[in-house]
Amino acid sequence: MYAQMAGADNMSYRLYHYGSVLVALADYTFIRETFWSIGKDHYSGLHRYSGQVFRGLLTAAVGVVLVVLLWVVHSRER
Incomplete structure (x- = not known):
């Protein structure tokens, strides 16, 4: 039971801290910004x-x- 509670705690911590990255991946803003910055910096x-x-x-x-x-x-x- 303790292992399940620790696992739930770890999962909630990850969702809290990395949730915005997952949302950005879901609507492609992260990918668009990444390719835009690569294009701007290296392929002007x-x-x-x-x-x-x-x-x-x-x-x-x-x-x-x-x-x-x-x-x-x-x-x-x-």
């Missing part, structure tokens, strides 16, 4: 070029879709 130029990278990847994806559609049309014609 990433924000500057992320739009260009997105447009390039979008162009490549649209190109692949068009090639696949043309290939399907060509194969159906044969």
